[in-house]
Amino acid sequence: MKINRTALAASVLGFALAGVGVATPALADDPGSGIDVSVNIEPTTTPGQLSMTVADNNGVSLQENGSDAAARQFTGTLPTVTVTDTRTPEEIPAGEYWAVVGQASQFVASDDPAKTIGPEYLGWKPRLLSDSSTGAVSAGEPVSSVVSDGTGAPNVGLEGQELLVSTANSADEIGTSQVNADLALRTSVDVAAGEYHSTLTLSLFNQS
Numbered sequence: 001m002k003i004n005r006t007a008l009a010a011s012v013l014g015f016a017l018a019g020v021g022v023a024t025p026a027l028a029d030d031p032g033s034g035i036d037v038s039v040n041i042e043p044t045t046t047p048g049q050l051s052m053t054v055a056d057n058n059g060v061s062l063q064e065n066g067s068d069a070a071a072r073q074f075t076g077t078l079p080t081v082t083v084t085d086t087r088t089p090e091e092i093p094a095g096e097y098w099a100v101v102g103q104a105s106q107f108v109a110s111d112d113p114a115k116t117i118g119p120e121y122l123g124w125k126p127r128l129l130s131d132s133s134t135g136a137v138s139a140g141e142p143v144s145s146v147v148s149d150g151t152g153a154p155n156v157g158l159e160g161q162e163l164l165v166s167t168a169n170s171a172d173e174i175g176t177s178q179v180n181a182d183l184a185l186r187t188s189v190d191v192a193a194g195e196y197h198s199t200l201t202l203s204l205f206n207q208s
Contacts, residue, residue: 050098050204052084052202052204053082054082060076060183070189071145071147073187075183077182080180081163082176085175089170092173095208098165098205099162100140100162100164100205101163102160103160103161104198104199105201107119107185108198111195116196117185117198119159120146120159121146121157122200124142124161124181124182125143125182126141126180127180129179129180130177131178133175136166136169141154143155144156145157145185145187147186
C-alpha cells in the first residue's frame with residue numbers, strides 16, 4: 001500500500017513538471033497557428049420619412065377685425081405647420097407628391113348647440129415661411145368665406161382646402177418647409193351672439 005501511494009504521488013508530480021515544461025526555451029520558439037477573426041459592420045441605415053408637425057399652441061382665438069356694413073369679420077393666425085421629408089430620391093416613387101389639407105368642422109355655440117356657423121364661412125390665406133427644398137413646395141391658394149370680402153379668392157370655405165403642396169418631382173421635394181395662414185371668419189351682420197367653437201383638422205396626404 002505504501003508503494004501505491006508513492007506511485008500516485010510521482011504521477012501527480014510528473015504531470016506538474018510536464019506543465020512547466022511548456023514554457024521552456026525549446027517550445028517558446030514555436031510561433032503557433034494564428035486565426036484571423038474579422039467582422040464587417042455596415043453603417044446603420046434608417047429609411048427616410050415624410051412627416052408633419054404643428055407648433056405648440058393653445059388653439060386660435062379669432063378676434064373681430066375688419067367688420068363692415070356688409071359683414072362681421074373675425075381674424076387670427078394659424079400656428080406654424082412644418083413638413084419634413086428626409087427620404088432619398090430612390091425612396092420616393094416616381095410621380096408621387098404630397099399635400100397638407102385643412103378641413104374645418106361646424107362652429108357650434110357653447111350656450112346653445114342649435115346655433116351654428118358652417119365651415120363655408122371660414123377662409124384662410126396660406127403663407128410659406130421657409131422652404132429648404134429646391135422650390136418645389138408652395139403655399140395653397142387663398143380661400144374666402146361665402147360672404148365675400150371682395151378679394152376674388154378662387155376657393156370658398158375651409159372644406160378640404162390645401163395649405164401646402166409639393167410638386168411631383170421627388171428629387172426636389174426633399175427638405176423642410178414651414179407654412180402658416182391668416183384665418184378669417186366672415187359672417188352676416190345679424191349672426192347670433194355667442195362663443196363658438198370649431199375644430200380645424202390638418203392632414204398630410206401622400207399620393208401619386
